[in-house]
Amino acid sequence: MKYAYYPGCSLDATGIEYDIANKLVARTLGIELVEIPDWNCCGATSAHTTNHLLALALPARNLAIAEAHGFEQVAVPCAACFARCKKTAAAVQASPDLQVQISEVIGMTYAAKSEILSYLDVIGKKTGLDHIKKHVVQPLTGLKIAAYYGCLLVRPVDITQSDDPENPMVMDRLLQVIGAEPIAWDYKTECCGASQVVPVPQLGKKLIHDILKNAASYGADAIATACPLCMLNLDMRQKQINAMFGTQFHIPVFHFTELMALSFGYSAQDFGLAKHFESAESLLERMIGGKGA
Amino acid sequence: MRRIGVFICHCGSNIAATVDCAKVAEAARGFPGVVYSADYKYMCSEPGQEFIKAAIAQEDLNAIVVASCTPRMHELTFRKTLANGGLNPYLFEMANLREQCSWVHTDKEKATVKAIDLVKMAAAKANKNEELTSSTMPVHKKALVIGAGIAGMQAALDIADAGHQVVLVEREPTIGGKMPMLDKTFPTMDCSACISTPKMVEVAQHPNIELLAYAEVTEVKGFIGSFTVQIRQKAKYVDHDKCTGCGLCETKCPSKVPNEYDLGLGQRACIYKPFAQAVPNKPVIDPLHCRKLVDNKCGLCAKVCPTGAVNYQDAERLFTDTFGAIVMATGYDLYPWEEIYGEYGYGRFPDVITGLQFERMVNASGPTGGKLKRPSDGQEPKSVVFIKCVGSREPAKAKGYCSRACCMYTAKHAHQVLDKIPDAAVYVFYMDVRAAGKAYDEFYEATLKDGAVYLRGRVSKIYQEGSKLIVKGEDSLLGRPVQVTADLVVLATAMIPSQGSRELAQTVGFLPDLDGWYQEAHPKLRPVETPTAGVFLAGACQGPKDIPDTVAQAGAAAAKVCGLLSKSQLETNPMTARSNPAICSGCGLCVAVCPYKAIQLISLADRDRYGKRINRTVADVNHGLCQGCGACTVTCRSGAIDLQGFKNNQILEEVDALWR
Numbered sequence: 001m002k003y004a005y006y007p008g009c010s011l012d013a014t015g016i017e018y019d020i021a022n023k024l025v026a027r028t029l030g031i032e033l034v035e036i037p038d039w040n041c042c043g044a045t046s047a048h049t050t051n052h053l054l055a056l057a058l059p060a061r062n063l064a065i066a067e068a069h070g071f072e073q074v075a076v077p078c079a080a081c082f083a084r085c086k087k088t089a090a091a092v093q094a095s096p097d098l099q100v101q102i103s104e105v106i107g108m109t110y111a112a113k114s115e116i117l118s119y120l121d122v123i124g125k126k127t128g129l130d131h132i133k134k135h136v137v138q139p140l141t142g143l144k145i146a147a148y149y150g151c152l153l154v155r156p157v158d159i160t161q162s163d164d165p166e167n168p169m170v171m172d173r174l175l176q177v178i179g180a181e182p183i184a185w186d187y188k189t190e191c192c193g194a195s196q197v198v199p200v201p202q203l204g205k206k207l208i209h210d211i212l213k214n215a216a217s218y219g220a221d222a223i224a225t226a227c228p229l230c231m232l233n234l235d236m237r238q239k240q241i242n243a244m245f246g247t248q249f250h251i252p253v254f255h256f257t258e259l260m261a262l263s264f265g266y267s268a269q270d271f272g273l274a275k276h277f278e279s280a281e282s283l284l285e286r287m288i289g290g291k292g293a
Numbered sequence: 294m295r296r297i298g299v300f301i302c303h304c305g306s307n308i309a310a311t312v313d314c315a316k317v318a319e320a321a322r323g324f325p326g327v328v329y330s331a332d333y334k335y336m337c338s339e340p341g342q343e344f345i346k347a348a349i350a351q352e353d354l355n356a357i358v359v360a361s362c363t364p365r366m367h368e369l370t371f372r373k374t375l376a377n378g379g380l381n382p383y384l385f386e387m388a389n390l391r392e393q394c395s396w397v398h399t400d401k402e403k404a405t406v407k408a409i410d411l412v413k414m415a416a417a418k419a420n421k422n423e424e425l426t427s428s429t430m431p432v433h434k435k436a437l438v439i440g441a442g443i444a445g446m447q448a449a450l451d452i453a454d455a456g457h458q459v460v461l462v463e464r465e466p467t468i469g470g471k472m473p474m475l476d477k478t479f480p481t482m483d484c485s486a487c488i489s490t491p492k493m494v495e496v497a498q499h500p501n502i503e504l505l506a507y508a509e510v511t512e513v514k515g516f517i518g519s520f521t522v523q524i525r526q527k528a529k530y531v532d533h534d535k536c537t538g539c540g541l542c543e544t545k546c547p548s549k550v551p552n553e554y555d556l557g558l559g560q561r562a563c564i565y566k567p568f569a570q571a572v573p574n575k576p577v578i579d580p581l582h583c584r585k586l587v588d589n590k591c592g593l594c595a596k597v598c599p600t601g602a603v604n605y606q607d608a609e610r611l612f613t614d615t616f617g618a619i620v621m622a623t624g625y626d627l628y629p630w631e632e633i634y635g636e637y638g639y640g641r642f643p644d645v646i647t648g649l650q651f652e653r654m655v656n657a658s659g660p661t662g663g664k665l666k667r668p669s670d671g672q673e674p675k676s677v678v679f680i681k682c683v684g685s686r687e688p689a690k691a692k693g694y695c696s697r698a699c700c701m702y703t704a705k706h707a708h709q710v711l712d713k714i715p716d717a718a719v720y721v722f723y724m725d726v727r728a729a730g731k732a733y734d735e736f737y738e739a740t741l742k743d744g745a746v747y748l749r750g751r752v753s754k755i756y757q758e759g760s761k762l763i764v765k766g767e768d769s770l771l772g773r774p775v776q777v778t779a780d781l782v783v784l785a786t787a788m789i790p791s792q793g794s795r796e797l798a799q800t801v802g803f804l805p806d807l808d809g810w811y812q813e814a815h816p817k818l819r820p821v822e823t824p825t826a827g828v829f830l831a832g833a834c835q836g837p838k839d840i841p842d843t844v845a846q847a848g849a850a851a852a853k854v855c856g857l858l859s860k861s862q863l864e865t866n867p868m869t870a871r872s873n874p875a876i877c878s879g880c881g882l883c884v885a886v887c888p889y890k891a892i893q894l895i896s897l898a899d900r901d902r903y904g905k906r907i908n909r910t911v912a913d914v915n916h917g918l919c920q921g922c923g924a925c926t927v928t929c930r931s932g933a934i935d936l937q938g939f940k941n942n943q944i945l946e947e948v949d950a951l952w953r
Contacts (some may be wrong), residue, residue, distance in 0.1 A: 166635025184641075184754030217758065 004071035005033035008081040015228025017272025021257035064110035077119035079152040079227035124170035139179025146220035147171035178263035187214040252280035277283040295326040298354040302336035311395035360388035381424035388415035417950030425867035432518040442470020445622030448502035451851030453501035467571035476656040480736035483503040493572040517827025529576035535602035543592035559660025625833040628684035642667040674780035684787030694704025698839040699785035707745035780930040788837040795820035868938035869919035877933035879910030883925035
């Protein structure tokens with residue numbers, strides 16, 4: 001399978017280890033990822049809170065480039081980028097006038113014909129679980145993982161086409177295939193606070209705290225994410241949460257592709273596990289005899 | 294030669310605002326056969342009808358066109374006007390200028406042109422219309438009531454009290470429906486069982502009512518006045534003539550399963566009465582779980598029965614009966630919220646229950662003896678959250694309609710919690726409080742005074758934390774998210790048509806609406822009739838209802854049935870299909886398309902063109918069964934079948950008029 005790959009800004013910076021793991025997994029599974037040339041920022045949260053047209057034009061340009069190169073499918077690993085791309089495609093599909101307007105703004109034709117997929121859906125829905133299973137050499141047996149989806153991958157459901165906006169199972173099934181034990185928990189799709197942690201820390205941190213607390217209450221050994229910002233919030237801020245709420249959370253958080261890479265036999269040195277804030281070393285020691293670390 | 298009078302109705306401003314009625318009347322004067330035309334504000338009113346009658350006399354009219362609303366609304370009205378004016382009612386023709394013109398257009402000029410065309414077509418048909426006469430058919434003076442909840446029981450009692458025979462069919466082992474499951478009824482707080490169980494006894498003892506519990510209607514043939522109905526009596530495995538209802542078998546039965554009557558909160562034996570006051574007060578055997586019937590083991594109930602009433606060889610029994618009228622009273626079920634409410638846990642949390650489960654729990658004869666207990670650990674809940682509109686008023690997820698009874702029963706539940714557990718905290722999440730019945734709003738206000746906290750907003754999530762339920766929602770009046778820690782959550786789930794009601798409607802011969810509720814013939818003027826003559830509606834099968842409305846509607850349906858059964862014969866509809874045997878080839882295509890099974894092939898003695906005696910097969914229409922739908926006439930290759938009042942030449946005349 002061949003996909004246009006839109007890493008977005010995060011995967012060049014705070015989520016760099018996500019990008020590395022994505023590419024390892026793609027290589028193993030025989031998925032060809034072709035980075036969209038000359039891509040720009042999707043606008044993230046800033047654009048759509050300032051200018052509606054700009055918020056549509058920014059993702060449209062990237063998608064138009066992908067279309068111009070003949071790609072029928074675009075893989076988007078970041079949940080926020082995914083949401084913006086999907087929204088843009090839906091808006092353009094719904095309005096021929098808008099399509100003309102957007103094409104004029106970006107100076108190229110955007111037909112909104114290509115299928116936009118989150119990287120989670122590329123792996124979990126398009127690749128085939130049997131195919132993935134064949135590559136598992138180091139099953140993560142006994143590892144209890146809370147699959148965390150956040151909001152933007154699942155909502156609004158008519159745009160994201162999530163399997164179930166209240167209890168999605170795509171990542172859970174993937175985790176099962178690589179031998180781990182996905183847990184049934186309640187905060188799968190609650191918001192991680194996104195960038196609210198910066199302007200309204202007491203609110204944002206509470207949201208993160210609640211997610212960690214619920215995962216811990218179900219005995220999660222780790223949390224798996226499919227979004228660089230969710231990852232950052234849940235991983236980097238545990239120390240701050242503990243200070244604010246007097247808790248003792250030390251839950252390793254992974255990008256789901258990192259766990260897959262581990263199960264495919266890669267070692268932690270092959271991707272960016274060392275870049276995580278909450279150490280996964282002891283967990284991996286216990287899990288797979290330290291082979292990962 | 295026809296002398297046609299054309300009457301254009303304004304329907305107030307319904308038509309006149311979009312169609313220039315005077316101009317249409319003027320144009321009509323130029324149509325072939327039209328000798329008189331006029332327009333008037335309300336043609337259906339008494340002065341309007343008098344106006345038509347006067348014109349018939351003065352202008353010597355012998356055919357009438359009224360251009361107004363849909364024939365569904367007033368065709369019958371104007372046919373009667375013709376009859377009163379001395380004309381055969383079938384010399385009447387109607388043009389629909391409202392639904393088919395003024396209501397669907399905005400451009401007055403173009404709408405007027407279309408209205409003129411519609412009237413032109415109607416006038417052309419009026420030129421070809423023929424006098425038709427009705428015949429009569431007998432009425433079987435016996436009613437069938439399907440479903441024996443409070444609606445069916447009330448309808449059966451009212452019809453029986455009027456002196457008519459009634460057969461009351463109920464598919465469950467007991468009659469009573471949902472009402473005896475309830476504890477108390479709003480707004481008077483009288484005991485539900487105390488007012489419903491005596492009715493059950495009255496039904497069982499009424500000399501004019503034949504009660505068939507644990508039975509189902511499997512086939513309906515025929516028509517108003519004469520429905521032939523097949524009923525399946527399910528196997529009870531207990532001979533109710535021998536059984537005394539002592540209950541010994543129930544106490545000895547070793548197999549226990551969840552009791553449907555308690556919605557899984559309690560257990561019952563496999564030879565069982567659904568509840569203590571069941572009618573008939575005699576048990577049946579559950580064939581899916583009884584060890585004797587499943588594995589041929591046990592047999593204890595037969596051993597202990599003092600009268601030898603248990604019969605494991607019992608089998609279902611089919612029989613037929615004939616009825617003049619049918620009352621549908623099939624009631625409702627509750628929306629299976631577990632299937633779609635992932636945010637409420639998909640049914641994973643034992644302490645999230647429905648309103649009906651709450652009723653069983655708070656009911657003195659329920660599984661907990663009236664004590665409020667958490668299903669998970671049996672503890673008394675101190676904090677109870679009620680959520681309204683679960684599945685109702687939620688078109689994106691479930692149903693768009695309001696279930697009408699939930700606002701009130703939730704207020705009642707809140708009151709009951711505060712009454713039984715004085716230190717309890719009660720929260721009600723609501724969208725609106727709809728308390729539009731007699732003494733309803735006062736009841737709601739009293740519940741607020743009791744201390745129930747009403748929070749306007751939806752609940753977005755429920756999850757378990759330890760033994761507690763965390764309920765997250767919104768207080769939209771404060772514009773803030775709220776979080777409540779609850780011991781018990783009660784969902785006011787949407788009413789939906791009872792299971793199997795769609796199939797039953799097909800069996801009886803009518804179609805439910807899009808949500809599956811039984812469609813009344815007219816939302817305002819014929820609320821208890823179905824479009825199928827002789828079939829009436831009672832209770833929640835027509836749409837969500839509370840008990841007072843259900844009982845009122847059941848009485849109305851009974852009155853309609855009594856009106857029908859008071860006649861010994863009915864006039865038939867003369868607008869039925871006729872087959873001309875001279876040109877019928879006997880192909881039988883019409884037999885296959887007839888939805889009413891009104892056509893059969895018969896053998897006709899004839900001579901061939903050499904004069905030799907032969908037998909030909911030809912189609913023959915039963916005019917009692919034929920409803921005049923016309924499916925056969927368009928199927929017939931040779932044009933041998935024609936529908937009276939809608940003959941091929943009459944319809945083609947209309948089509949021709951359009952381009953003339």
